[in-house]
Amino acid sequence: MDILYKVFIEPFVFMGEAPDLLIQTLWEGLVSGVLYALIALGFVLIFKASGVFNFAQGIMVVFSALTLVGLYEKGVPAFLALILAVLVMLVLAIVVERVVLRPLVNQPDIILFMATFGLTYFLIGFGELIFGGNPKEMITDALFLPQGTTELDMLGGMVRFQHLDIAAAVIASIMIALLAVFFSKTRVGRALRAVADSHKAALSVGISLNQIWVIVWFAAGIVALVAGIMWGARSGVSFSLQVIALKALPVLILGGFTSIPGAIIGGLIIGIGEKLGEFYWGPLVGGGVETWLAYVIALLFLLYRPQGLFGEKIIERI
Amino acid sequence: MRAPDHPVMTKGDVLLAVENVSLGFGGVKALTDVSFDIRKSEIRAIIGPNGAGKTSMLNCINGFYYPTDGRITFKGVRRPKMRPYEAARGGIARTFQNVALFKSMSTLDNIMAGRSIKMRSNFFWQLFRHGPAIKEEIEHRRFVEEIIDFLEIQHIRKTPVGRLPYGLQKRVELGRALAMEPELLLLDEPMAGMNLEEKEDMSRFIIEVNQQYGTTIALIEHDMGVVMDLSDRVVVLEYGRKIADGTPDEVKRDQRVIDAYLGVAH
Amino acid sequence: MLYREAGQFKTNYVADSAIFPLREDRIGIGLIILAAYALAFLGNSFLLQAVMIPFLVFSLASIGLNILTGYTGLLSLGTGAFMGVGAYACYKLMTAFPGVNVIVWIFVSGFFSAGIGALFGLPSLRIKGFYLAVATLAAQFFLQWCFIRIPWLVNYNVSGALDAPLRTLFGVPIMGPNATPQVRYLVVLTIVILLTWLASNLVHGRIGRMWIAIRDMDLAAELMGIRPLQTKLLAFAVSSYYCGVAGALLVFLWYGGAEYDVFNINQSFFILFMVIIGGLGSLIGSFFGAALIFILPIVLGIVLPAVMSPFGITVGSDVIEHLRFMIVGALIIFFLIVEPHGLARLWQIGKQKLLAWPFPY
Numbered sequence A: 001m002d003i004l005y006k007v008f009i010e011p012f013v014f015m016g017e018a019p020d021l022l023i024q025t026l027w028e029g030l031v032s033g034v035l036y037a038l039i040a041l042g043f044v045l046i047f048k049a050s051g052v053f054n055f056a057q058g059i060m061v062v063f064s065a066l067t068l069v070g071l072y073e074k075g076v077p078a079f080l081a082l083i084l085a086v087l088v089m090l091v092l093a094i095v096v097e098r099v100v101l102r103p104l105v106n107q108p109d110i111i112l113f114m115a116t117f118g119l120t121y122f123l124i125g126f127g128e129l130i131f132g133g134n135p136k137e138m139i140t141d142a143l144f145l146p147q148g149t150t151e152l153d154m155l156g157g158m159v160r161f162q163h164l165d166i167a168a169a170v171i172a173s174i175m176i177a178l179l180a181v182f183f184s185k186t187r188v189g190r191a192l193r194a195v196a197d198s199h200k201a202a203l204s205v206g207i208s209l210n211q212i213w214v215i216v217w218f219a220a221g222i223v224a225l226v227a228g229i230m231w232g233a234r235s236g237v238s239f240s241l242q243v244i245a246l247k248a249l250p251v252l253i254l255g256g257f258t259s260i261p262g263a264i265i266g267g268l269i270i271g272i273g274e275k276l277g278e279f280y281w282g283p284l285v286g287g288g289v290e291t292w293l294a295y296v297i298a299l300l301f302l303l304y305r306p307q308g309l310f311g312e313k314i315i316e317r318i
Numbered sequence B: 001m002r003a004p005d006h007p008v009m010t011k012g013d014v015l016l017a018v019e020n021v022s023l024g025f026g027g028v029k030a031l032t033d034v035s036f037d038i039r040k041s042e043i044r045a046i047i048g049p050n051g052a053g054k055t056s057m058l059n060c061i062n063g064f065y066y067p068t069d070g071r072i073t074f075k076g077v078r079r080p081k082m083r084p085y086e087a088a089r090g091g092i093a094r095t096f097q098n099v100a101l102f103k104s105m106s107t108l109d110n111i112m113a114g115r116s117i118k119m120r121s122n123f124f125w126q127l128f129r130h131g132p133a134i135k136e137e138i139e140h141r142r143f144v145e146e147i148i149d150f151l152e153i154q155h156i157r158k159t160p161v162g163r164l165p166y167g168l169q170k171r172v173e174l175g176r177a178l179a180m181e182p183e184l185l186l187l188d189e190p191m192a193g194m195n196l197e198e199k200e201d202m203s204r205f206i207i208e209v210n211q212q213y214g215t216t217i218a219l220i221e222h223d224m225g226v227v228m229d230l231s232d233r234v235v236v237l238e239y240g241r242k243i244a245d246g247t248p249d250e251v252k253r254d255q256r257v258i259d260a261y262l263g264v265a266h
Numbered sequence C: 001m002l003y004r005e006a007g008q009f010k011t012n013y014v015a016d017s018a019i020f021p022l023r024e025d026r027i028g029i030g031l032i033i034l035a036a037y038a039l040a041f042l043g044n045s046f047l048l049q050a051v052m053i054p055f056l057v058f059s060l061a062s063i064g065l066n067i068l069t070g071y072t073g074l075l076s077l078g079t080g081a082f083m084g085v086g087a088y089a090c091y092k093l094m095t096a097f098p099g100v101n102v103i104v105w106i107f108v109s110g111f112f113s114a115g116i117g118a119l120f121g122l123p124s125l126r127i128k129g130f131y132l133a134v135a136t137l138a139a140q141f142f143l144q145w146c147f148i149r150i151p152w153l154v155n156y157n158v159s160g161a162l163d164a165p166l167r168t169l170f171g172v173p174i175m176g177p178n179a180t181p182q183v184r185y186l187v188v189l190t191i192v193i194l195l196t197w198l199a200s201n202l203v204h205g206r207i208g209r210m211w212i213a214i215r216d217m218d219l220a221a222e223l224m225g226i227r228p229l230q231t232k233l234l235a236f237a238v239s240s241y242y243c244g245v246a247g248a249l250l251v252f253l254w255y256g257g258a259e260y261d262v263f264n265i266n267q268s269f270f271i272l273f274m275v276i277i278g279g280l281g282s283l284i285g286s287f288f289g290a291a292l293i294f295i296l297p298i299v300l301g302i303v304l305p306a307v308m309s310p311f312g313i314t315v316g317s318d319v320i321e322h323l324r325f326m327i328v329g330a331l332i333i334f335f336l337i338v339e340p341h342g343l344a345r346l347w348q349i350g351k352q353k354l355l356a357w358p359f360p361y
């Protein structure tokens, strides 16, 4: 009985008694949720246009941030380093298209998926070889990212908002909005959506398939860079960030691989869900549930609705 | 799980009855209120223009889809909602419109895989490949070799089926279905894409299976000549509805069938 | 002229259904096994401890994953965690019942990972492909968390690490600080040979055909009466059994002790890479893959510093680790593009050439 009380009653009582803590937890969940959504969008972008489930998206987040910080450490001015990092992502997109995608076109999805594992490990090794394996600080000042905190009196307590978190949430939201507009309103964006349906449609817009792949991988690279900067500013830049970036996978499962609103809502559910879980239920089992809660939520959800929140029910044919 | 005991069927009894079956996918209605029956040991053709719902009908019969409406009775027992493997274990085998072989396996292994449900030796014996496991393997191998001889595919016994030409793949697929020793064999366009000679071979196999083993066969085929030669009775679908049912001669003279096929070269 | 199919007519199905129908193949396998045992007496401790034991352990884990991913077509990223279950189960069993020989516990520990593996395999009925891969990540992260957070698993020892207690077989220490690399190698070798033989029996029989059927065309398999859930769960269980035993061997007969971190996601990936490079759906490929991926850094570590030192460049161990990641990553892409069936296919092609030699076809 006691355990039931602790699981089903006490956390909610606690929420009611200290609403300020609840707000604080929700806010932190919201920020990480928005960032998860941003990373997940990188996946969606590539998946929609090329059908590739890009496992390396998480590592692209780290790799791009590492390039930026690494260049800065080598004496390149911040602004120039930012431009160079963008260029590096462009080169990466071109190389991936030539070396990985083109030779593997028409292979089963799962082969391409596994190829992106190879890409992941290559990028980890390459990034560390060039910039060193030690964790780095994000160049928050040089990029004019705000610091400090605002404390608001609220609901009988104090809620702290890191300025950086606010910036992260705002920038990520803008980025997500831009992508949504890009997909639905621009010519290239519509072409990208078209390739998901038929390759001929894309050709009719005058863009070759190979160009489209480069464009989406580049776009996903920029999304990764933004996510990398924001996340790096919050928790440092190192390849352990990869584990965080992998959380985008359960987000995708909730939201479906092809849906932008799905990625956003999935990101928020996972971000907020895991923070609440950690804060209110984590102590029951010794804490640290954040490392797996997202996956378990996704898993349970999959059992109930294999096609995701927004996906259509798949009827198999034979 | 054992199949429930059924009365012994003799030639001419109704083996499978389809009553008022409808099937929809979201907005699309693939089948509407279709009724017909298949009798023991007959060859029953299902024909109709493209998209008429023929494949969907077979999918309902072997439990891949569950009809939205209506019922299917097999051997006098109404079919509950079941998983396809249960239908297979109940004695229904099939081939597919787009060849669905296990493409990395050899011809031999594909047909052996068709005998999976007949093999009983337990995990322990499998682990050591001794005793009942190896005995059973040999026994079934002998049966499979008979099928291979029957279908005249000895020369490709050890070839991975992915490398075989289409016509032979269809033949292997028939072999795999035969390995299940089914009571009801469903063939989805077994001769599509074949040349005349291959069609003749396939027709011969179908007739022989039917006559030698008394296997009941439901056959989808576009080639009218083949249908007229092979089948005892024909059911015609159009836009998911049954428009005719009867002997080949009756169907051939039916005005609605003539209309449905008008202008279509068959 | 030594390797020929001609003249060996198979007179019955027993001979033709044998796993190695060619006499030369059987002799070859025999020789390799003999050589492997001889190595225990010829090789030095470094070779046995740093190369052979881990090679065998990883081969076993690769066989495990290959059963699941190569034969049944279910991609798993939780291999490391399933290995961990075996290791922790073995630790609990052998410390709780020290009277029973540890070899027994090594084999029994596999059943624990088999059970856990089957549990996490349950979703495979409804989900496929990368959805399933993500689901197995749940196993990876959840189980790893358990290894960290449940001190009971390590008998509340303060370091939180697993350590190998002294255990003997026929009075000879086979585990713990006093066990020589030679003895441990012999134990590992014997276990790996035995389990490889059993796996080979499974994949060549009815069960193997059912697994491959599910991999190649799951819907058709089901329409032929193969029960998808049972077949997939069996693959999960058998696969995890092998991984579990490999995990126990890794900790207690190779490292002699380890922390939870050896079962992290990188371990899962490296085993997967062994399977891909060795050849999906090939037992012998599992050995090739393990050899390539495991021995690569060792070779790099010896060759690279030697090559670079004349240029005045010193190559640290971290650089070698980074290069290893890069090379492995590149190899994965290379193999997927050029030879998706991995080293095993190259091996087969080589053998076929030899059969036909000196004629090109």
Ligand SMILES: Nc1ncnc2c1ncn2[C@@H]1O[C@H](COP(=O)(O)OP(=O)(O)OP(=O)(O)O)[C@@H](O)[C@H]1O
Binding pocket: A315, A316, A317, B025, B028, B029, B030, B048, B049, B050, B051, B052, B053, B054, B055, B056, B057, B097
């Ligand atoms: N899984 C599915 N989801 C949605 N619609 C489907 C599905 N399966 C079949 N249909 C639709 O049902 C209708 C009947 O299809 P079916 O494949 O049964 O036709 P058919 O008679 O076999 O045609 P064909 O001669 O081309 O093989 C078609 O309109 C098809 O698009």
Ligand SMILES: [Mg+2]
Binding pocket: B054, B055, B056, B097
């Ligand atoms: Mg059809």
